[in-house]
Amino acid sequence: MVAGSVMMPALVADMMGEEQANQYAPRKTHFSPKARRVIFINLSGGVSHLDTFDHKPQLYRDHGKEIAKGDHPEIQNRPGYERIFLKTPQWQFKRYGQCGKEVSSLFPEVARCVDDIAFINSMHTSHSNHYNATLGMHTGSFTVTRPSIGAWVSYGLGTENQNLPSFIVIAPHSPYAGGQVWGSDFLPGAHQGTRVVPGSNPVPNITPRVSGKL
Numbered sequence: 631m632v633a634g635s636v637m638m639p640a641l642v643a644d645m646m647g648e649e650q651a652n653q654y655a656p657r658k659t660h661f662s663p664k665a666r667r668v669i670f671i672n673l674s675g676g677v678s679h680l681d682t683f684d685h686k687p688q689l690y691r692d693h694g695k696e697i698a699k700g701d702h703p704e705i706q707n708r709p710g711y712e713r714i715f716l717k718t719p720q721w722q723f724k725r726y727g728q729c730g731k732e733v734s735s736l737f738p739e740v741a742r743c744v745d746d747i748a749f750i751n752s753m754h755t756s757h758s759n760h761y762n763a764t765l766g767m768h769t770g771s772f773t774v775t776r777p778s779i780g781a782w783v784s785y786g787l788g789t790e791n792q793n794l795p796s797f798i799v800i801a802p803h804s805p806y807a808g809g810q811v812w813g814s815d816f817l818p819g820a821h822q823g824t825r826v827v828p829g830s831n832p833v834p835n836i837t838p839r840v841s842g843k844l
Contacts, residue, residue, distance in 0.1 A: 653820045654796045656788040666790075670780070674764065674805050677736070684751050685723040685732040693718040764806035769815075777821075781814040784821040799823035 680686055697714040699706050721734035726741040731749060733741040740747070757763045762772040769776040777785070780797040789796035799812045812823030826832045 652792075653818060654784070654789050654792070656790050657786065659787065663787075668783070672764075672768075672805065672811075674760070679751070681719050681721055682734055682736060683731070683749050685734075686719075689716060690718050692716045761806045765810055768807070768811035769813075775810050775813065775815050777815045777817045778810075778812050778823065780812055780823050781817050781821040785814075785817050795820075795824040797821060797823045799825045800828065801825055802828055 680689065693716060695716045697716065699711070699714070719734065721736045723732045723734050724741070725732050727744040729745055731744040731747075733744060755763045755766060757766060757772050765775075766772040768778045768780075770779075780799070784796040787796075797812070805811055809823075809825070812825065814820075814822035824833070827834075
């Protein structure tokens with residue numbers, strides 16, 4: 631009993647020190663969390679929303695109509711945009727599920743799960759440049775670098791998984807805005823995304839480079 635009482639403060643101190651030193655340690659939240667993990671898929675140059683989950687009946691009525699460039703100053707001087715015409719979606723839309731969400735025939739399997747998916751069709755950006763729009767979507771800023779959304783989640787919540795970094799990025803190729811989209815900026819560097827490149831060398835500089843000379 632005496633030995634236990636003597637050792638207990640040291641054990642508690644070690645546990646507290648380890649928790650304070652671990653920047654990934656889980657943190658208390660304002661609300662009881664339900665999700666244990668998040669997979670965020672960013673598709674640069676992905677399929678158009680008009681051909682997938684954002685049905686625009688007006689497009690069928692205005693098919694072939696030329697767009698007045700005066701209403702869109704962001705494309706007035708861009709090469710290849712001299713004349714722009716509206717086009718009917720290439721796939722037909724149909725309502726699915728109890729929510730009645732309209733989904734195109736391009737995604738018949740996804741259409742069966744619409745009641746379990748949250749679609750946000752109101753989200754948009756005022757920037758037409760892919761670089762700036764991608765940076766803004768991930769960091770909230772079109773121009774000045776800020777911590778990415780993944781870095782904020784890691785910083786604010788930590789992780790229960792102690793075997794991997796709390797924020798992992800699987801990116802075969804560098805996206806628009808490069809590593810800024812998973813950077814930590816003014817947050818501690820431990821919360822930036824750890825990029826994994828699919829292939830024989832997924833994480834560089836992990837395996838020591840062995841020289842052939844003795």
